[in-house]
Amino acid sequence: MNSISVKNKLIPLLILIGLLTLCYQPQLTLAMPPIQRIVLPNHLVLLVCEEHSLPFVTFQLLINSGSRQDPLGQEGLANLTARGLLLGSLKRSVNTINEEVDFMGASLNASVSKDVAILSLRILRKDLEKGFDLFMEALRQPAFPEEEIRREIEKTVAAIQSEEDEPGEVAEKEFEKVLFVKSPYGHPVEGTKESVPRLKREAILQFYQTYYHPNNSIFAVVGDITVEEVREKIFPHLIQWPMAEIPKVPFTGAFANEQTTIKIDRGITQANIVLGHGGISRDNPDFYPFTVMNYILGSGGFSSRLVEEIRIKRGLAYSVTSYFDAGKYPGSFQIILQTKNSSAREAISIAHQQMERIRKDSVSEKELEGAKKYLVGSFPLRLDTQGKLTSFITAVEYHRLGFDYASRYPSLIQSVTKEDVLRVAQKYLFPEKTILVVVANLKEAGMD
Numbered sequence: 001m002n003s004i005s006v007k008n009k010l011i012p013l014l015i016l017i018g019l020l021t022l023c024y025q026p027q028l029t030l031a032m033p034p035i036q037r038i039v040l041p042n043h044l045v046l047l048v049c050e051e052h053s054l055p056f057v058t059f060q061l062l063i064n065s066g067s068r069q070d071p072l073g074q075e076g077l078a079n080l081t082a083r084g085l086l087l088g089s090l091k092r093s094v095n096t097i098n099e100e101v102d103f104m105g106a107s108l109n110a111s112v113s114k115d116v117a118i119l120s121l122r123i124l125r126k127d128l129e130k131g132f133d134l135f136m137e138a139l140r141q142p143a144f145p146e147e148e149i150r151r152e153i154e155k156t157v158a159a160i161q162s163e164e165d166e167p168g169e170v171a172e173k174e175f176e177k178v179l180f181v182k183s184p185y186g187h188p189v190e191g192t193k194e195s196v197p198r199l200k201r202e203a204i205l206q207f208y209q210t211y212y213h214p215n216n217s218i219f220a221v222v223g224d225i226t227v228e229e230v231r232e233k234i235f236p237h238l239i240q241w242p243m244a245e246i247p248k249v250p251f252t253g254a255f256a257n258e259q260t261t262i263k264i265d266r267g268i269t270q271a272n273i274v275l276g277h278g279g280i281s282r283d284n285p286d287f288y289p290f291t292v293m294n295y296i297l298g299s300g301g302f303s304s305r306l307v308e309e310i311r312i313k314r315g316l317a318y319s320v321t322s323y324f325d326a327g328k329y330p331g332s333f334q335i336i337l338q339t340k341n342s343s344a345r346e347a348i349s350i351a352h353q354q355m356e357r358i359r360k361d362s363v364s365e366k367e368l369e370g371a372k373k374y375l376v377g378s379f380p381l382r383l384d385t386q387g388k389l390t391s392f393i394t395a396v397e398y399h400r401l402g403f404d405y406a407s408r409y410p411s412l413i414q415s416v417t418k419e420d421v422l423r424v425a426q427k428y429l430f431p432e433k434t435i436l437v438v439v440a441n442l443k444e445a446g447m448d
Helices: 006-019 077-084 092-104 125-140 146-163 168-179 201-211 227-238 286-298 305-312 343-360 365-377 384-398 403-416 418-428
Strands: 035-039 047-048 056-065 107-110 118-125 217-223 262-263 268-276 319-322 332-340 436-439
Touching: 006 286, 047 227, 047 384, 056 077, 056 384, 077 107, 077 118, 077 146, 077 201, 092 107, 092 125, 107 125, 118 125, 118 384, 125 227, 146 168, 146 201, 168 262, 168 268, 168 436, 217 227, 217 384, 268 343, 286 305, 286 319, 286 343, 286 365, 286 403, 286 418, 305 319, 305 343, 319 418, 332 343, 343 418, 343 436, 365 403, 365 418
Parallel strands: 047 217, 262 436
Antiparallel strands: 035 047, 056 118, 056 217, 107 118, 268 332, 268 436, 319 332
């Protein structure tokens, strides 16, 4: 994905929370289908989940090759490599691939996050073998044709330049650039307008040859297919994929540790504000208390304190939320809001006050129970497609949560106490060390 707005960036977080709350309400009996986990001789982790409600099969390959593996000066390489898989193979041109995918009514996609690359295919059961052959061809025999790579680079640069006209994107990118000091998380997934034009086919091929191996991947098969059919039709292709030594690249980097304010002047009527600091990783044992705390502070919509104080009581902002990005390594914590230029200072002050408040005083029993009820019970129906189910089981495997995670999640949330919420707020929120990025008409905001 080359372009993503701040608003849209919040959607994956909400979906992830939804995915990880499957089967938690007895009255919403969306039973988790059994999952077969098989490790092939080439060390590929294969997950098979039979789901026969519709005549479709979804494949999803997760490769541990996100943008954090981009070499210095080649930011955007992971993204371009993944997208390059769909630009033509040694047997078919990009146009032929697209025509065949369209003819089958299938969906073949590639995307990249900071941590991983994803190659996915959704296909009708009747086209299973033909579709899977095409999937493996894209994975195993990409041509990375020069002309198509050049076009993709041009499209990516155009998208990056277009984002410069989106104040929310400008604020978000500047925030992450300042927060992640010399960190692999510090640059945009798609790269920059300076780095992307420097990328060459040789670098793409080398990145592909370095990371795209079975012992660096998780492969999920979900849908109208049996385990026996997977063994018969899928195994022979997968076991021929040769493993290789994957370089161990240490994750080095630190958060900015001082209060910083970045002001960017734009002739706009709404100030776009990002306020925050470093966050936590997904494997942090405080993930669940932090989730509850964050819901009460700002991610709980009209139930949250930020919305209550900034929007409902004072009418200062239509959009305000808090968000934390818990990746393989510690990500960010952010408060994101848009308000009139003239009310930017007041809204920022209130956001700081609410961070201080949740660190000093225990939340109410009503707030705590409301957060738990929502987190446990409101998202099961988000897992109502094969694609969502596939993403869920892949994420569970990647983060090593265990396939009993669905059954454990309610107790993990329900066990959070008011004392836990206060503790994690005091441990992980630092209002005195926030990075503040304001994109606004600075004169109208009184910040010039």
